[in-house]
Amino acid sequence: MDTQKARCVECRSEISVPGSYAHGDHVKCPTCGTRHKVVRSGEAVRLVLADITPLKEALRANEAQVSRLEAELRHARHSFRIGVNGIGFGVVYVVWQIALKERPIGTDLVWEAVGVAVLTGVLLELANFFFFAKRKQMSRLSREIEEVEAEGRALQQKLREASRV
Ligand SMILES: [Zn+2]
Structure with a gap:
């Protein structure tokens, strides 16, 4: 599985999401440090805030x-x-x-x-x-x-x- 790009919810900078990250896994924005959860739907990957x-x-x-x-x-x-x-x-x-x-x-x-x-x-x-x-x-x-x-x-x-x- 390839690494995909998704945008940080907070600062909109690009975050690389490795293919090994499953739906619901946590990923941190390297720019602002905001924690996200990975959302996979088919081929697409999206990020949502981990801490609501x-x-x-x-x-x-x-x-x-x-x-x-x-x-x-x-x-x-x-x-x-x-x-x-x-x-x-x-x-x-x-x-x-x-x-x-x-x-x-x-x-x-x-x-x-x-x-x-x-x-x-x-x-x-x-x-x-x-x-x-x-x-x-x-x-x-x-x-x-x-x-x-x-x-x-x-x-x-x-x-x-x-x-x-
Ligand atoms: Zn960010």
């Missing part, structure tokens, strides 16, 4: 990170809603103040109207900035969750492969 403890630990850390990010996303969504309601109430209050003040039309009222227009403009600008920042934060968190979940799936895949031998 680090994988399990990485998976636990991964799951913890997902729940932390999800909590952060929930918090961001919540404060986003509060912000939307707050701005809404502010505008309603200003309109209500103007509508209910029955005063003769004069310079005072004109200046007040100008003031309200400026204030509303500033409020809307702030709202725009605030909503934009929040939306960005929320989509960043969603993206991060997707990435971490993909890592988790890759870890689970490695675990399944390593546990099968």
Whole structure:
């Protein structure tokens, strides 16, 4: 039987697997020292991790990170809603103040109207900035969750492969 090449699960460098190594035998990566088990299926040879403890630990850390990010996303969504309601109430209050003040039309009222227009403009600008920042934060968190979940799936895949031998 010939010596075959397989890749290290950890550092991806090539490892020579002599033909005398049977399915389930251990082989160490000469580059990083990670221990593997030999997986033979027909002619092909593959390596899986011999020690799955680090994988399990990485998976636990991964799951913890997902729940932390999800909590952060929930918090961001919540404060986003509060912000939307707050701005809404502010505008309603200003309109209500103007509508209910029955005063003769004069310079005072004109200046007040100008003031309200400026204030509303500033409020809307702030709202725009605030909503934009929040939306960005929320989509960043969603993206991060997707990435971490993909890592988790890759870890689970490695675990399944390593546990099968
Ligand atoms: Zn290696």
